[in-house]
Amino acid sequence: MRFTSEQRLDDGVLEREFTLGEIPGILWTPASAPSPAPLILMGHPGGLHMMYPRLVARARHAAAEGFAAATIELPGSGDRPRVPATEQARADLRRALEAGEPVDDEIVDRLVLPLVDKAVPEWRVTLDALLALPEIGGPVGYSGGVIAIGVRLAVVEPRILAAGLFAGSFVPRAMFEEARQVTIPLHVLLQWDDEGNDRQMALDLFDAFGSKEKTLEANMGGHTGVPRFAGEAANKFFTRHLK
Amino acid sequence: MRFTSEQRLDDGVLEREFTLGEIPGILWTPASAPSPAPLILMGHPGGLHMMYPRLVARARHAAAEGFAAATIELPGSGDRPRVPATEQARADLRRALEAGEPVDDEIVDRLVLPLVDKAVPEWRVTLDALLALPEIGGPVGYSGGVIAIGVRLAVVEPRILAAGLFAGSFVPRAMFEEARQVTIPLHVLLQWDDEGNDRQMALDLFDAFGSKEKTLEANMGGHTGVPRFAGEAANKFFTRHLK
Numbered sequence: 001m002r003f004t005s006e007q008r009l010d011d012g013v014l015e016r017e018f019t020l021g022e023i024p025g026i027l028w029t030p031a032s033a034p035s036p037a038p039l040i041l042m043g044h045p046g047g048l049h050m051m052y053p054r055l056v057a058r059a060r061h062a063a064a065e066g067f068a069a070a071t072i073e074l075p076g077s078g079d080r081p082r083v084p085a086t087e088q089a090r091a092d093l094r095r096a097l098e099a100g101e102p103v104d105d106e107i108v109d110r111l112v113l114p115l116v117d118k119a120v121p122e123w124r125v126t127l128d129a130l131l132a133l134p135e136i137g138g139p140v141g142y143s144g145g146v147i148a149i150g151v152r153l154a155v156v157e158p159r160i161l162a163a164g165l166f167a168g169s170f171v172p173r174a175m176f177e178e179a180r181q182v183t184i185p186l187h188v189l190l191q192w193d194d195e196g197n198d199r200q201m202a203l204d205l206f207d208a209f210g211s212k213e214k215t216l217e218a219n220m221g222g223h224t225g226v227p228r229f230a231g232e233a234a235n236k237f238f239t240r241h242l243k
Numbered sequence: 244m245r246f247t248s249e250q251r252l253d254d255g256v257l258e259r260e261f262t263l264g265e266i267p268g269i270l271w272t273p274a275s276a277p278s279p280a281p282l283i284l285m286g287h288p289g290g291l292h293m294m295y296p297r298l299v300a301r302a303r304h305a306a307a308e309g310f311a312a313a314t315i316e317l318p319g320s321g322d323r324p325r326v327p328a329t330e331q332a333r334a335d336l337r338r339a340l341e342a343g344e345p346v347d348d349e350i351v352d353r354l355v356l357p358l359v360d361k362a363v364p365e366w367r368v369t370l371d372a373l374l375a376l377p378e379i380g381g382p383v384g385y386s387g388g389v390i391a392i393g394v395r396l397a398v399v400e401p402r403i404l405a406a407g408l409f410a411g412s413f414v415p416r417a418m419f420e421e422a423r424q425v426t427i428p429l430h431v432l433l434q435w436d437d438e439g440n441d442r443q444m445a446l447d448l449f450d451a452f453g454s455k456e457k458t459l460e461a462n463m464g465g466h467t468g469v470p471r472f473a474g475e476a477a478n479k480f481f482t483r484h485l486k
Contacts, residue, residue, distance in 0.1 A: 192449075192450070192457075192459075203446065206435075206461070207435070211463075212463060213463060213470075214435075214462075214463055215460060215461065215462050215463075215473075216435075216459070216460070216461040216462075217458060217459070217460050217461075218449070218458065218459040218460075218461075219457075219458050219459075220454075220455060220456060220457055220458075227456075229479065229480075229483065230458075232479075233476055233479075236472065236475075236476075237472075240472065
């Protein structure tokens with residue numbers, strides 16, 4: 001892990017960009033926190049530059065509660081080399097949604113399964129590197145989308161003790177079996193009228209999770225309309241489970 | 244409104260039992276609060292004595308946030324005269340649930356519609372009496388079950404500005420049209436495995452509400468298993484909307 005830039009934000013949060021091999025990422029650490037700090041891995045749909053305003057807002061809220069936060073670019077997104085098969089699947093999904101057609105399971109499989117297979121090991125080596133820093137100690141949570149990545153991480157990565165998932169993207173049917181294997185506490189956000197998601201699939205996925213403690217919070221509005229109070233509730237969830 | 248008893252609880256909350264005509268009720272006012280205080284009407288399934296431990300816990304949490312809280316006995320419950328048709332419908336519902344049969348709409352109509360028709364005017368005269376007290380000023384919220392009573396109150400009672408509903412009881416199909424007329428902010432709690440409720444009906448009802456701001460919070464467990472943090476989230480909701 002190599003830090004490539006460092007700046008102090010106006011609320012005292014330290015923001016450092018890094019690369020880990022070919023993967024770019026950002027680490028935010030709170031101005032004042034127990035050291036080592038608990039950590040929240042922040043998922044997103046890909047495109048660090050485009051997502052930066054929302055990511056830094058989430059990181060600041062997390063830092064205000066004493067959490068470090070980190071994110072990495074997804075394979076095939078942002079400045080990373082495009083993956084032609086993923087691009088094709090993404091275009092097929094967009095076409096189906098714009099035409100108002102039901103989204104074929106086969107498109108979802110082509111789009112999401114290879115992404116999960118690549119991204120999850122990258123998150124895990126990132127976690128190795130982050131936990132090797134003296135200022136980061138865990139426990140660790142995963143927060144946000146891509147929800148299928150969060151599901152796989154929750155199953156395979158024992159260092160992740162709680163996950164706040166955003167049910168805002170399609171999940172391959174094959175991964176419902178993995179969802180049943182999830183046992184960590186979950187806080188699942190759903191936008192009730194998400195234009196790029198299937199509400200019934202999200203409800204079925206919530207039902208499938210094996211966790212004894214799981215909460216579904218559904219709010220009105222589209223994909224990007226998550227209300228501010230929902231972020232606060234998610235922070236409360238992590239405070240309950242990671243501190 | 245006639246106060247029949249008065250005691251100071253150990254956290255300073257003043258608890259007063261009252262009667263309003265033949266209707267018994269309880270009013271809790273916080274030890275220290277802006278006077279006049281905002282008010283939360285607390286619904287329940289009927290049976291004030293049996294429900295007292297849970298009601299007083301909810302009232303204490305509300306009082307800690309500066310809210311007065313009040314509740315009244317439901318028609319046909321507790322010390323009030325039984326209503327034979329309601330008793331019959333309740334027995335029919337219980338029999339269907341115990342047999343694992345689908346609950347007939349006709350049973351739900353017989354059980355809930357007359358209850359709503361009687362209880363809602365009683366809540367409204369109670370509200371008149373409470374708001375006439377110098378220590379109670381509004382704004383007013385409704386919290387809890389019976390959800391069909393909350394729905395009707397949200398439509399017909401303009402002094403209720405926000406409702407935290409508990410989707411833990413059946414709602415007559417005829418009332419879905421009323422649900423569409425609800426426009427106040429809603430915070431709806433659902434117990435995912437509620438043994439005496441229909442999950443899909445609760446989701447359909449949430450979908451039907453006309454409110455621009457509505458949140459569904461679903462947690463694991465049965466009817467009486469609402470986790471403590473869900474109560475805190477509901478309090479946050481009322482603090483956002485009634486203060």
